[in-house]
Amino acid sequence: MFGFGRKNEFPVEGRVIVITGGSDGMGRAVATNLARRGAHVVVVARTVSKLQSTVEDMRRVALNSLKQRFFYISADLSDAAECERMIAEVTGWNYGSGPDVVWCCAGFCHPGFFTEVPISIQRQQMDNVYWTAANTAHATLRNWLAPVAPSAQMKNPRRHLIFTCSTLAFTPIAGYGPYSPAKAAIRSLSDTLSQEIEMYNGAFTQRHRNSAPAADVKIHTIFPMGILSAGFENEQKLKPELTKMLEDADKPQTPEEVAQISISALERGEYLITTMFIGNVMKATSLGPSPRNAPIGDTVLSWLSNLVFLQVIPDLRNKAFNWGKTNGLPNVYGEEDETPQATTPPS
Numbered sequence: 001m002f003g004f005g006r007k008n009e010f011p012v013e014g015r016v017i018v019i020t021g022g023s024d025g026m027g028r029a030v031a032t033n034l035a036r037r038g039a040h041v042v043v044v045a046r047t048v049s050k051l052q053s054t055v056e057d058m059r060r061v062a063l064n065s066l067k068q069r070f071f072y073i074s075a076d077l078s079d080a081a082e083c084e085r086m087i088a089e090v091t092g093w094n095y096g097s098g099p100d101v102v103w104c105c106a107g108f109c110h111p112g113f114f115t116e117v118p119i120s121i122q123r124q125q126m127d128n129v130y131w132t133a134a135n136t137a138h139a140t141l142r143n144w145l146a147p148v149a150p151s152a153q154m155k156n157p158r159r160h161l162i163f164t165c166s167t168l169a170f171t172p173i174a175g176y177g178p179y180s181p182a183k184a185a186i187r188s189l190s191d192t193l194s195q196e197i198e199m200y201n202g203a204f205t206q207r208h209r210n211s212a213p214a215a216d217v218k219i220h221t222i223f224p225m226g227i228l229s230a231g232f233e234n235e236q237k238l239k240p241e242l243t244k245m246l247e248d249a250d251k252p253q254t255p256e257e258v259a260q261i262s263i264s265a266l267e268r269g270e271y272l273i274t275t276m277f278i279g280n281v282m283k284a285t286s287l288g289p290s291p292r293n294a295p296i297g298d299t300v301l302s303w304l305s306n307l308v309f310l311q312v313i314p315d316l317r318n319k320a321f322n323w324g325k326t327n328g329l330p331n332v333y334g335e336e337d338e339t340p341q342a343t344t345p346p347s
């Protein structure tokens, strides 16, 4: 039990948890937070050195360093085959059972005005933001939802698939055109799976007489605002000044804050999770078909948020208009680009 006598909907001690993008930023903060709570954690990313230092961090902060197990897998999750290999390796490492939780944090943002960012980079954004999550979800759910005969059913805890999105999926901002659509696609996939998974959960209730999945599954999505991470530092070098002005209302949080807020919300059993009030207002304007955490409260907040957004949306567009009036075209095509050359993360 925890807080106000409510059941903890996200117990992690002794559970096997995979964090993709777990070697940096939010994913690394989630991994070390869960290690403190007694979870066995596997971190997955491309760069081995960062993965190794994350495992060292987890060992240092572990609740019970003698019992808890930590592992890392280097994989480029924009490749579906790599995701299947990753899940197979985790299953082998976990004595033949799939993980209990998979949390998709991998991804990075390459901001810029839509016509200024080469299509090749915009496709890379879809690969690194949407497809890393969708590939991982596909490989994970194929592992979790494989039919198990009644005679082979074990008492497995509820499993959780967690996506990491962005409030930009609710309120797009000029200058995030290469990135926001990929996040909006994750939101749509999350809503689709939240509904589709109920078919499997229904079959799971009849596992004593029909083949069914090994456990029931819940889908969650986190919608952070700005996170003070390595990725954020990199995107700030690329971000148009107009974009920085439009997102001025955001107060970026540390990866540790975002991890803690997200885990507390998962413990409350929340589906779509925001990390600060303004993000909740943005979510409330576009709840649409998404599952509600608090049906009455979410519905009332969506009415109020839509009233507030009657002013916000024209305000954002007027700011862009006035920016153009004052500063002219962002960049005449073919002119030398004066913006500082940031190193976009290796593709």
Ligand SMILES: NC(=O)C1=CN([C@@H]2O[C@H](COP(=O)(O)OP(=O)(O)OC[C@H]3O[C@@H](n4cnc5c(N)ncnc54)[C@H](OP(=O)(O)O)[C@@H]3O)[C@@H](O)[C@H]2O)C=CC1
Binding pocket: 020, 021, 022, 023, 024, 025, 026, 027, 044, 045, 046, 047, 048, 050, 075, 076, 077, 078, 104, 105, 106, 107, 108, 109, 128, 129, 132, 164, 165, 166, 167, 223, 224, 225, 226, 227, 228, 229, 230, 231, 232, 255, 345
């Ligand atoms: N930073 C921000 O302001 C916000 C971020 N988000 C989202 O939160 C998540 C975490 O962001 P942030 O904390 O900034 O993360 P970072 O950019 O600090 O770290 C990203 C992590 O993902 C890994 N990664 C990147 N591409 C791949 C790939 N193709 N395959 C496997 N691993 C990959 C990186 O390791 P490696 O490069 O070694 O593979 C690293 O571990 C992302 O999904 C991001 O879109 C949402 C809102 C705001």
Ligand SMILES: CCCCCCCCCCCCCCCC(=O)[C@@H](N)CO
Binding pocket: 108, 109, 166, 167, 168, 171, 173, 224, 225, 226, 227, 232, 235, 246, 247, 248, 249, 250, 278, 281, 282, 308, 312
């Ligand atoms: C009362 C309500 C008023 C709402 C006003 C609208 C303010 C918009 C703020 C947009 C902030 C964007 C944060 C996401 C950052 C992100 O995902 C990137 N850093 C990518 O990493």
